[in-house]
Amino acid sequence: MGKVIAVSSGKGGTGKTTTVAALASCLAALGYRTLAADFDAGLRNLDIALGMTDFAVYDLADVLDGTSPLDEVAAEHPKIPGLFFLPAPSFLSPEEIDPAKLETVIARAKESFDFVMLDAPAGIGAGFLLAARLCDAAIIVATEDAASERDASKTAEELRGAGIEDVRLIVNKTGNYKRQKLDELADGIGVRLIGAVRSDREVPFAADEETALVLHSGKGAARDYLDIARRLLGENIPLK
Numbered sequence: 001m002g003k004v005i006a007v008s009s010g011k012g013g014t015g016k017t018t019t020v021a022a023l024a025s026c027l028a029a030l031g032y033r034t035l036a037a038d039f040d041a042g043l044r045n046l047d048i049a050l051g052m053t054d055f056a057v058y059d060l061a062d063v064l065d066g067t068s069p070l071d072e073v074a075a076e077h078p079k080i081p082g083l084f085f086l087p088a089p090s091f092l093s094p095e096e097i098d099p100a101k102l103e104t105v106i107a108r109a110k111e112s113f114d115f116v117m118l119d120a121p122a123g124i125g126a127g128f129l130l131a132a133r134l135c136d137a138a139i140i141v142a143t144e145d146a147a148s149e150r151d152a153s154k155t156a157e158e159l160r161g162a163g164i165e166d167v168r169l170i171v172n173k174t175g176n177y178k179r180q181k182l183d184e185l186a187d188g189i190g191v192r193l194i195g196a197v198r199s200d201r202e203v204p205f206a207a208d209e210e211t212a213l214v215l216h217s218g219k220g221a222a223r224d225y226l227d228i229a230r231r232l233l234g235e236n237i238p239l240k
Contacts, residue, residue, distance in 0.1 A: 001112040005232075006039075007133035008120040008128055008159070009142065010151020015172040016141045017075035018203060018213065020119040022222065023139075025214045028083035032114040034066060035074055038088035040121040040130050051211045052077060052085045061089035063084035064101050070108055079215060084113070094126035099133065106134045115232075123151075124158045134161055140191060143173050153189045168194035170228060175199060191198035195228035195239060197221050 007023070009016040017040070017195045026038035037041035037060070038046040047053045062068040065087075071096070077083040086109075088096070091142035109116045114232070121130035140161050152169070159167050169191045171182055184194035200221035206213045214222050 006131040010155040014123040022225035037086040056087040057089035132162040197224040205212040
């Protein structure tokens with residue numbers, strides 16, 4: 001039975017979608033069959049971060065209405081075996097989605113994949129609440145600024161209110177912060193730190209080229225995401 005991880009952020013611009021794409025890519029590269037599911041119907045960008053803009057033929061709505069089964073809609077990455085992509089609905093808002101049908105789809109996904117990574121919308125709206133309802137664990141992506149910390153703290157409260165106990169924090173776009181400062185940030189938000197991702201100009205370069213980050217670079221932020229993926233698998237990887 002697979003594990004569903006919702007990746008969320010209190011505000012936009014933290015690098016949440018890049019994080020979903022990078023972690024899903026790393027988990028697949030490590031040998032785990034992984035589904036990256038776009039739950040952000042309003043701002044569908046996960047296909048760009050994965051380098052799969054030409055593979056989004058069908059989407060989640062086709063699975064929900066019974067038009068196509070999940071194994072036909074989820075497209076496999078052309079260069080990363082074991083990595084699959086499920087696009088968000090094109091013309092369906094979160095409020096229009098039947099939660100019971102969505103639960104059935106995710107239950108089937110857990111039977112077919114080791115990991116299901118949900119790219120939840122920023123903020124704490126209907127799309128976020130759907131993802132929180134379906135996940136086994138959650139990751140909050142935040143940056144070092146005060147507004148992001150405050151919004152991440154609110155997101156953590158909402159996740160705990162939804163019954164999600166396993167909530168981790170990734171601090172993205174870091175400068176030369178020391179471990180103590182990162183721990184203080186995690187304590188302020190009220191969740192455990194699972195990793196920090198350095199600021200890296202290769203991240204926007206990969207997005208501009210519509211290439212998965214781990215295929216574009218093997219160091220910097222790409223290396224940080226690989227370390228985080230290995231921590232998700234239970235490995236003891238020191239935080240650099």
